[in-house]
Amino acid sequence: MLVLAFDTATAAITVALYEWTPGEGAVPRGLAEAVDRRRHTELLTPSIAGVMAEAGASPDDLSAIAVGVGPGPYTGLRVGLITARAMGEALSVPVHGVCTLDVIAWATGRDEPFAVATDARRKEVYWARYDAARARATEPAVGPPSDVLEGAPEGLPVVGEGAALYPEVLGVSGHEPLLPTAGALAELAVARLAGLKGPALLPPEPLYLRRPDAKEPGPRKKVTPA
CATH class of the missing domain: 3.30.420.40 (ATPase, nucleotide binding domain)
Structure with a gap:
């Protein structure tokens, strides 16, 4: 079982490819991590391609995709979710959500x-x-x-x-880890898919918890002739 995992719900853009075998458990095959609050879109796809190339794997080898569903800010979070859904549909593989917390x-x-x-x-x-x-x-x-x-x-x-x-x-100490890692995301997803104990996998739907800052424009105000 080969699982691609990524999360863009925080400042971290993190991607991992893990393989599960009954004898060895979860084994990392590739990993890419970056921290950039403004470049989720630019960094995610190249990171996925790099991880797949590092592992010598092709998209057709994937058994499942796991993606962080937040909670997180609207802009970054939707990058990962849209990418996961598009890949899942194109490859006909299941997409599972994981709470970023x-x-x-x-x-x-x-x-x-x-x-x-x-x-x-x-x-x-x-x-x-x-x-x-x-x-x-x-x-x-x-x-x-x-x-x-x-x-x-x-x-x-x-x-x-x-x-x-x-x-x-x-509190002033002991805050690590500060950000999610795709390694932990992949391990969690693989463990659950293998029937082991852990937090439940979720639908690939965003956990925004509050409305986005951007709002649709309202109706135009009437202009009174001079």
Whole structure:
């Protein structure tokens, strides 16, 4: 089983190709990562091509595609989702969504409760709490950093870029990993597709959690003749 995974829901544009075999488990075949908040469109497709070339694989070899569905800002998030859907339709392979917060949580490998927070701009964060790296305890949410720890046990660790941006609220250390990696995304997706325990795979639909900043123009105002 060969799975292509990528995520553009944060500043990271990250792509990985993983293969699952019963004897070896999830094995990385190729990886590309970049951090650029403004160039998701320009970087994603070349990164996918580079990873496939690195592995000596062709698109027809793919068994599935996994894509981060956020929560994340509208512009970056839709780049990954549109690309995943287009590839899935063209190749006739299934496309699975993965919550981006779950990807960061998975990479921690933690066995104890913690929270994940990413940058939502507007002085807010996207966040969720976890019982362990493979078990999310709450639904993803967006709001001020103080929401993350409201009603939580004292001293709950918080990881992710959102935690690093607001250390006065969410703690001053232990925020790594800050951004999702396609390696963790691919491992999570492959584990679930192989029937192992982990967060549920989702439809490839965006988790925006709030409306985009851009709005459709309203009707033109009437002009009163002079």
